[in-house]
Amino acid sequence: MTPSNTRSVLLGTLLSALWLMLSGHWDVRLLLLGLLSVAVTVWMARRMGIDDAEGLPVQQLPRLIAYLPWLARAVVASNIDVARRIVTPSLPIEPVTVRVHADQKTAVGRVVYANSITLTPGTITLEVEENSIEVHALTGEGARDLCTNEMGRRVTACEAH
Amino acid sequence: MIDIMSIASGMFLLVGSVFTLIGSIGIVRMPDVFTRLHAAGITDTLGAAGVLLGLALKAGFSLLLVKLLLMLVFLLLLNPTACHALARAALHGLRRPWMD
Amino acid sequence: MLTLTLLVLLGSMALALLRAVKGPTVYDRILAANAFSTKTVLLITALGFLVGEAEYYVDIALMYTLVGFIATVAVLKVSEFGNLGQSGAVRSTPAERPNK
Structure with missing residues (x-):
């Protein structure tokens, strides 16, 4: 076949x-x-022509599932942080936009990374480019966390064969 | 046993409700569309997950449980996509984001 | 707990409606509509458990999830390009694309 x-x-x-x-x-x-x-x-x-490696990323699927628990913990932690900022009467936010490096080789990897960033409250993907992602962060702290590239490294590890 | 399940389900529903409400308050309080998207993200992730997982614990092992989890997967996959599309459209259509 | 969740969801929907009314930009209103549809999905599911016919309600909620996403993206597309892709930028068909 x-x-x-x-x-x-x-x-x-x-x-x-x-x-x-x-x-x-x-x-x-x-x-x-x-x-x-x-x-x-x-x-x-x-x-x-959408039933290709992009539409059905079979090879990466097991590693992506292994990545989910870490992502869930990150999402819960940032949820609590943003929720605390919303209920604080003085609304302590300082929005910034940053450009983070995205070294994923495949389109699937970049999409997973961009979606993970957006899924985490406090950071939103604005633009996805060839090897970088423009991010809007609610706080400078969130932007700095993203710049450590821990999430990026974990996503890159998912696409390795 | 039944008691533990209903207590756990109640806890999840409470967490989901609280985060849904906080997210909605954020949508009203935040100063511009980009910061409001962050608030909407709370409702879409922990709010939806809390409510749906709480209901899933009530459902027991059945087709209903599978459908509830499938719905959660759809919400978690589709909402960031819609959120990114909205952020991108707003970035192209508006002036730069609000800064402190 | 279920009743409290339903009440909180209704309150959150009211807050989202408030943002839709206040605007000020079209993107705020799309954001409010998207948040509203997420909460509607949760409301329908929780209501199904309250009236004891969750098997039927969850199907409707599942459809609403998908339709809500498509509606948001369609409205965004119209607001950005002025159409749904009928004229102008025609995407290449599979025959024209290079074979992989």
Whole structure:
């Protein structure tokens, strides 16, 4: 099988699993309808050319899942920090924009990094460029944390083969 | 056993409610659209996660649990994307962000 | 606890509406609409548990999650480009792209 066909079979399997989870019906006619919709979706994905390494990053998936617990802890910590600033009557914020270096080689890696930055309250991705990301931070402290590049290194580690 | 589950679920719901409310207060209090996005991020992450995980503990092992977790995954994937699109559009459409 | 969560969510939605009314820019209003739709999703799910028919309500909430995201991005696209991509910048079809 060519890599493209393997990917289509994988996509079809994932979509079928999703369909079964969402429907919860085991009637034959409904299952056939589900199969039809999966087939149409896979066909459209192939026609649009989006079933490539970017649309379905299979190789990086296990490492990305291993990265999630660290990300969850960072998100909770910054949530508490920003929440404390909001309820403080004097509103202690000092917004800054910084440009952080992004040394991820693949587009998937850069997207994961940019999305992680935005997911963490206190920092928002403004622009994603070839090897840097422009970030709006709520506080200078948040910008400095980002400049230590710990998150960036962890995302880069996810895409290594 | 049942008691522990309902207490844990209540804790999650309380945390989710508190953070949702704080995020909304932030949306009203913050000085410009970029800082308001940070506040909206609180509601979208810990607020949504708290409420949905609290409800998931009530659901027990069923298809409902899977759907609740799937909804949380969608929210956590889509909201940063929408947030970034909004920040980018605002950056192009407005003057520079508000500085202290 | 569930009732308190519902009340807090309603209060948060009111705060988001307040920001939508006050503006001042179109981006603030889009932000408020996005925050409002996230809270609507949570409200629908929690309401499902309150009335005891969560299996049906959670499906509606799941759809609302996806539709809310698409609505936000569509409105942003219109506000930035003045259309939804019908004219002007035509994206290349797979046939024209270099093979990988």
